[in-house]
Amino acid sequence: xxxxxxxxxxxxxxxxxxxxxxxxxxxxxxxxxxxxxxxxxxxxxxxxxxxxxxxxxxxxxxxxxxxxxxxxxxxxxxxxxxxxxxxxxxxxxxxxxxxxxxxxxxxxxxxxxxxxxxxxxxxxxxxxxxxxxxxxxxxx
Amino acid sequence: xxxxxxxxxxxxxxxxxxxxxxxxxxxxxxxxxxxxxxxxxxxxxxxxxxxxxxxxxxxxxxxxxxxxxxxxxxxxxxxxxxxxxxxxxxxxxxxxxxxxxxxxxxxxxxxxxxxxxxxxxxxxxxxxxxxxxxxxxxxxxxxxxxxxxxxxxxxxxxxxxxxxxxxxxxxxxxxxxxxxxxxxxxxxxxxxxxxxxxxxxxxxx
Numbered sequence: 572x573x574x575x576x577x578x579x580x581x582x583x584x585x586x587x588x589x590x591x592x593x594x595x596x597x598x599x600x601x602x603x604x605x606x607x608x609x610x611x612x613x614x615x616x617x618x619x620x621x622x623x624x625x626x627x628x629x630x631x632x633x634x635x636x637x638x639x640x641x642x643x644x645x646x647x648x649x650x651x652x653x654x655x656x657x658x659x660x661x662x663x664x665x666x667x668x669x670x671x672x673x674x675x676x677x678x679x680x681x682x683x684x685x686x687x688x689x690x691x692x693x694x695x696x697x698x699x700x701x702x703x704x705x706x707x708x709x710x711x
Numbered sequence: 712x713x714x715x716x717x718x719x720x721x722x723x724x725x726x727x728x729x730x731x732x733x734x735x736x737x738x739x740x741x742x743x744x745x746x747x748x749x750x751x752x753x754x755x756x757x758x759x760x761x762x763x764x765x766x767x768x769x770x771x772x773x774x775x776x777x778x779x780x781x782x783x784x785x786x787x788x789x790x791x792x793x794x795x796x797x798x799x800x801x802x803x804x805x806x807x808x809x810x811x812x813x814x815x816x817x818x819x820x821x822x823x824x825x826x827x828x829x830x831x832x833x834x835x836x837x838x839x840x841x842x843x844x845x846x847x848x849x850x851x852x853x854x855x856x857x858x859x860x861x862x863x864x865x866x867x868x869x870x871x872x873x874x875x876x877x878x879x880x881x882x883x884x885x886x887x888x889x890x891x892x893x894x895x896x897x898x899x900x901x902x903x904x905x906x907x908x909x910x911x912x913x914x915x916x
Contacts, residue, residue, distance in 0.1 A: 594898055649888055653897040660901040662873065662888050670781065673862065675875050675886060677901070686886075688849050688862045688875060689781075697781070698795055701849035701860035701877060 603706035804906035869893035
C-alpha cells in the first residue's frame with residue numbers, strides 16, 4: 572500500500588474494519604447562516620444537503636443587501652483521519668467564469684467555519700483574497 | 712421535394728420562433744442540449760432552475776462580482792499593477808509538533824513573482840520530499856496587497872492533496888485535504904497543523 576506520510580498508514584484496527592465507500596456527511600446537512608451581520612460579509616448563507624450520498628453545497632452571496640444565489644455544486648468530504656467515516660470537513664469549488672472560489676469548511680463546536688480562496692481570472696487587477704467566516708445552523 | 716428536405720425546411724422555419732434549446736432538439740433530434748452547469752473539480756452538476764447563469768447576467772455586466780467582498784472599497788488603494796507581497800510567506804517553515812505524522816517541513820520560495828511550495832512529509836529515516844508545486848497567494852481583500860493565505864494542489868497519483876494555509880500571529884496554519892484515488896479502504900481526511908518560520912529565506916532552492 573502506498574503512502575507518502577505517516578498519517579496515510581492505516582492503523583491495524585482500521586485495516587480490518589469493513590469500511591463504507593463514503594464518509595458520512597450528514598453532520599453538515601441543513602441551513603447555515605453567517606454569524607456576521609455586516610453587509611460586507613462574503614457568504615450570507617449556505618444550504619447543505621445530501622443527494623445520492625453526495626454532499627451538495629448551495630451558497631449565497633450578498634450584494635447591496637440582496638441575496639445572490641450561487642447555485643449548487645458537489646462537495647468532497649473528509650474525515651479527521653483515514654480510519655474514520657464521519658465527516659469533519661468538506662471542500663467545493665465555484666467557477667463563476669471571472670472568479671474561482673474554493674470553499675474549505677469544517678465544523679467546530681457546532682459552528683461551521685468556511686475559508687474561501689478566491690482567484691480572479693478576469694485581469695481586473697483585483698487581488699486574489701482569502702476569507703474565513705462562521706455560520707450557525709438554523710432550526711429545521 | 713423529398714420528404715427529408717421538407718422536414719429540414721420545416722425545422723429551419725420553426726427555429727427562429729422558438730427557444731434555442733428547443734431549436735437544437737428539432738435540428739438535432741435525439742440530442743438534448745446540456746443544462747447550464749456549475750463546475751466542480753469533482754464533476755459537473757446541473758444547476759437547478761438555471762439560477763446561476765441568470766444571476767451572472769444580472770450582476771456582473773462589467774466588473775463581475777457575486778458578493779460585496781469582490782468590490783474594491785477604495786479606488787486609490789486599488790493598483791491593478793501591484794502584486795501581493797509574498798515575502799511574509801517565503802522561507803522555511805517547521806511543524807510545531809515535533810512528532811508529526813504529516814508534513815514536518817515546508818519550503819516556500821518566490822520565483823519571478825510566483826510562489827512555489829516544497830513539502831516534506833514525516834518519513835523514516837529521512838523526510839519524504841514531495842517535490843515542488845506552484846502555490847497561490849491570497850490577500851485579505853480585493854484591494855489589499857498584504858498576503859494572508861496560500862493554496863496549492865498536488866496530484867501524487869494515488870491521492871489528490873490540496874494545501875490551504877493562512878498566516879496567524881506568526882504561524883502558518885496549514886490544512887491539507889487528502890483524497891485517495893487508489894480504491895483502498897482509506898478514507899479521505901484532513902489534517903490541520905501549525906508551522907513556525909525558521910528563516911525568512913530558504914537555505915537552498
